[in-house]
Amino acid sequence: MKSVLTRIAVSATCFLFVINSTHGQAKSDAEYHKESEEIRKTVWAWDKAEFRVKEIPARYAGASSVVIARHTELTADSKSKLGYNGFLGFSSNKIMSVSEIAREMVKVNDKSAVEEYSEFSFTRFENKSGFHRKDNSTTFVGVRVIKADGKVREINADDIVFTNESKSEKKAKVAIPDLQPGDIVDYFIATNIRLTNDFTDKSYVVTLFDESPVLHHSFHGQLGKKFAIDYRSYNGAPDLNVSKNSDDDIVIDVVKKDIPAFETTLWVSPALQLPFVRMFISLGNRGGIGRKFAGYSKPGEVNKNKETDEIVELKANNMALEFYNSVYIPQSIAYFNEIIKNAKVYAKNLGIDFKKMEDEEKAIFVYYAARFTRLLDFNVNNMERSINIGKQSFDGLALFTYCSLLAADIEGSVLLSNYRKGYRMQEVMDMDDIAMSTFLRGTNKFMGFSSVFSTPFETPETVEGVTDTKVVNLRVKGSVGGANGIAKLATVLPGIKVPVSESGKNAHIEQLILSLTPGETLLNVKRKSIIKGNFKADLQGRLILYEDFYESELRAFGESKSLIEQLEENKRTRKLAEDAKNAFAEARKKQKTSFLDETKEWFEQEISNQKEMKIDNMGVRHTAPDFIYSSSFDMEGLVKKAGNNIILEIGKIQGTPMSIKPEQRKRDIDVYMSYPRSIEYHVKVQIPEGYAVEGVDGLNRNVRNETGYFTVQANLVGKTVEIKVSKHYFHGYEPAANWNKLVEFIDAANEWTNAKLLLKKN
Incomplete structure (x- = not known):
């Protein structure tokens, strides 16, 4: 669909229309239709002037479609729920309860746009959510057509066709018959979302670009006082207007008018080129051991443009914790020692003295031994996994490679950087924004796995040419008591420029x-x-x-x-x-x-x-x-x-x-x-x-x-x-x-x- 409330992800095609409760049981059709009717009445009654506009400016007369108005309402609150966590017994788990209504009114001007809007699917609708991850959701949709003569025809909810039904999910679609050039399609998606909270941030994006011109785009959010928010505006997007009301709720508004059409289909990096506002929403953590170490925010906290050094530090701390678990825990270090043990056997088979190898030669040999012993190892209990291992992709397995080299007394380093087409290093907001790559210390020779077929010294395609980097050196000796001690295992230094491959x-x-x-x-x-x-x-x-x-x-x-x-x-x-x-x-x-x-x-x-x-x-x-x-x-x-x-x-x-x-x-x-x-x-x-x-x-x-x-x-x-x-x-x-x-x-x-x-x- 050309004109959509698009997520920032380059492709978003895998979300399902889910009608269920937090217990995974489907709502009855009668209950669903009753709630759907109430929501439609509420949304169509919005008193917003931009949704009363029916004409488009002459400068957009040649556009295939024009978004006249787009508005999103996001409200969130929280409550405690007693849940059972297996061997941990009973505990109080937080549940994020979020309501999101996104409405759009678009004029279709030609045959191509008519084809785009003649049939909607709920799967398509769910792609318009600003959330990147959902646990449970119930979705409602309303669609009506405003004809050129001003008559309004609403699509009956009974015309919704369910294409797949089960106890836990339903997919559905609705057709819009007799849609003509010059008609206006007015539609919304309303979603009640329940996100299980582990105090981690939930990503939400307000997208301010589209392939069609947009006359008026607005967003309003209201988050309960137990919530916290980090946010940043990208690529010329307007700043959020953030305040608090008398109940200490966090109130968020952003308005953007007359947005021109953007090219989004050919060789574009949204993170670097297109305007959007990125938010991370969480239930705040009041304190306790490790709150700062883990990057948790306090209830009611509002952070604009958080220092990226904090994110780098969190990434290094997280790496140090994984490193500690890999080289200090006996069972873990045995995992890597087994790789070296096998490497020595393989060397002996070939008549090679493993100890006398030069470091680079040894690193290559360890790399192949690690791949064969761990990635390619035949799993008799899961043959399907083994046979299809070639279809799996990896993120470089930086720490795995680093620890494999370390077990052979080879000095490596881990490079932290932005992804080449991802967020700029000075605009990262989350540890997942930062790429990790392993290379031999003192060189720019990388050792990582993008697939099981990777070979040593391949520069990772995802970070080719990046210059804003940090090197993390991890050491075995030193104090490791508590979070601060673990953090001392990681030393963050200025990085290197990643080389670029040639076309040949x-x-x-x-x-x-x-x-x-x-x-x-x-x-x-x-x-x-x-x-x-x-x-x-x-x-x-x-x-x-x-x-x-x-x-x-x-x-x-x-x-x-x-x-x-x-x-x-x-x-x-x-x-x-x-x-x-x-x-x-x-x-x-x-x-x-x-x-x-x-x-x-x-x-x-x-x-x-x-x-x-x-x-x-x-x-x-x-x-x-x-x-x-x-x-x-x-x-x-x-x-x-x-x-x-x-x-x-x-x-x-x-x-x-x-x-x-x-x-x-x-x-x-x-x-x-x-x-x-x-x-x-x-x-x-x-x-x-x-x-x-x-x-x-x-x-x-x-x-x-x-x-x-x-x-x-x-x-x-x-x-x-x-x-x-x-x-x-x-x-x-x-x-x-x-x-x-x-x-x-x-x-x-x-x-x-x-x-x-x-x-x-x-």
Whole structure:
């Protein structure tokens, strides 16, 4: 939906419409409809002038949709509830009780907007909540249409269609029939939310940007005196007006008028570019041991723009606590000592003296041992987890890697920084805003896991190029009594600049041999794909089999027995060996489908007769880092008959490259892409006997500037046309001033999809 009360998250698609009580029992339909009717009457009766406006300014006449008014009411109170906490017995748990009503009135001006607003789903509505996390909620929706002649037609609650029902949740949708350009859709979502409180902050965002113009946006909040709030305005958003009423409730207001449409779909970092106000709401903690150490706020406390040094200190303290639990608790240190014990066995298998290794060489060996021993370890009780480990992503596992190195007496450090496309380091509000990365002390060589396929010395893509960093050194010796003692384990120092990769290091290269048979429209393709750097993990997760990966690592560590053989020789696991064989066989069958799906998605053509599928190199070791796989298949869609001649639409070999839409061509905000990267096609077209080729010279292109390039080099070598297509983005970030330069070579690549070769009958 173009015009929405959007959350700050780049994509928000996973919330459910939940109708339930705090006990997880669904409300009766009768009770729900009664409450829904009462809420609709209340909301439609709001006395707010902005919702009486029916005309839009002439300057927005060309907009697909215009938000005339948007308002959110947030109220919160708290109460105590006696609950049972397992082995802890009975205790008093706090429950946050929050009511949120968000109303929006939008004029739909064209067919596209009509299609967007003709059907609502409650799942879509819930995405509009300012809360990022919910425990339990009951949601009510009202929708009415104001026609061009002023008549108002409300959608009957009985027209709501429940698409999924269970005891704990319901999904529903409602259609708006006969919606026409020029109509106004007036709708709201009202949600009663119960958030179990552990004294941690609950994130709430007031979003002040939209893809459609907004004439009037307002927010009003009232939080009971037991609550506390931290807040910060981002990227030009107005400040909150915060006060207290006679009951000591915290009262919050913000109003923003005439908000222009923002580009939010292409290479935008909301945290760095779009206006919003971010709040953290909690039930205050009056005191007690560790309140300051844990970052808890007091009841009634209002903190604006909290010093980010406090957040960094909290992050370091939290890390120190985890570190203490990892290296001082006997059971924990045994966990890491086991990694080193295994590393020494693997070294001995390979005839290597572990003690005599240089630090970097030893660090690499420990890294692979830690990955194999802990991340790749086969779990006989959860084979599904093991087989699908490649689909999991990690946040770097900074402390895990640090402690693994420490157990081998290797000096590492942990880097604290902002995420490259996340909040600026001087604007962080929460420990989760701060990235943790492990590197070898005295170097900029990183050691972390973004996936199980990661290799040593890969710079984390999420922090490439960041400069505002802190280094945390953790020490084993020292006082560790109480919270303050644990904090002394962490020393925070000025950080380092994180290096940036080059476009050629993050590459997707297709080596293709194309042949065709006269009279047929199928193109035979022999394919080898070479994947480098940040492009790898997703494809590795889709195509690499756990069994193959595990066996490869066994051989790399000098182990002669396969996983199945090890299971069969152990009395405890012997019976599971057959289950493992069956699971591996099933995964191998699915791999064929994964290969076919990947091929279809990449080339965007109909693929058939795929065979010879294999992985040539898994790309899981720094000594052979490229992920390489190959296959052969037939492709539809590129060969056309023209009498006795053949037209090969060679430009379509690149699928549908990225194109810039008309509404995206004018840009005044900076460009935040993923990372420097490149896509190349190295193509050999074999000319069939009895044919000559025309149009080779016309394939060549050369569009190049400081942001990147698109080039095509084509030559006829004997009976083969050799073509190299290259598209490189030099940087992950470009200032707005360079936008037209980016567009220049992106357009060239898009236009080349029309490139053709004529194979003329002799």
